[in-house]
Amino acid sequence: MKQLALFLGFVLTLCGIGLTASSAVAIDGPLANATVSFGEWQTDPALDRFPNNSPALRNEHQLIPNEVKVKAGGAVNFIISGLHQPIVYDAGTQPGDIDENATTPSTGTPLGLPLINDSTDRIYRGLDPSLFPRDRVEVVHFSKPGTYLVICGVQAHFVNDDMFGFVKVVP
Numbered sequence: 088m089k090q091l092a093l094f095l096g097f098v099l100t101l102c103g104i105g106l107t108a109s110s111a112v113a114i115d116g117p118l119a120n121a122t123v124s125f126g127e128w129q130t131d132p133a134l135d136r137f138p139n140n141s142p143a144l145r146n147e148h149q150l151i152p153n154e155v156k157v158k159a160g161g162a163v164n165f166i167i168s169g170l171h172q173p174i175v176y177d178a179g180t181q182p183g184d185i186d187e188n189a190t191t192p193s194t195g196t197p198l199g200l201p202l203i204n205d206s207t208d209r210i211y212r213g214l215d216p217s218l219f220p221r222d223r224v225e226v227v228h229f230s231k232p233g234t235y236l237v238i239c240g241v242q243a244h245f246v247n248d249d250m251f252g253f254v255k256v257v258p
């Protein structure tokens with residue numbers, strides 16, 4: 088009898104593990120993730136980046152698409168092309184809420200470029216873009232419904248070029 092109880096306990100433990108594992112399974116379907124082009128290289132006139140050329144004046148400072156939708160628990164793939172830094176603010180934050188004068192200097196190349204450093208309601212700040220190649224990816228998880236503001240942390244891009252967009256997270 089004691090052995091049976093132990094066995095049942097073992098089975099229940101296995102089930103518990105199974106339930107835990109299944110509840111942690113990632114969401115599926117077309118709204119499980121979305122892709123945002125975070126800056127784009129121009130092609131007119133033709134741009135030749137070979138072998139390692141990233142001209143600052145040949146980059147579009149935009150988020151395309153400007154608004155994407157994912158389900159809660161989903162992710163957004165920010166495909167970064169150019170010197171950009173994705174920063175995400177909590178649901179409801181508007182571009183006008185950002186203190187664009189609160190900055191921190193970039194630490195790589197270029198050195199001392201003002202990067203927006205307003206931590207109020209900030210839920211994600213990307214890498215210092217001056218330390219990395221111009222083309223890279225950051226994948227950001229969105230756990231709760233709401234409309235999230237995403238800005239480029241490069242001060243001049245946000246202030247002069249309106250480089251921002253939104254992630255709409257649905258239940």
Ligand SMILES: [Cu+2]
Pocket residue numbers: 126148170171172239240241244245250
């Ligand atoms: Cu930018």
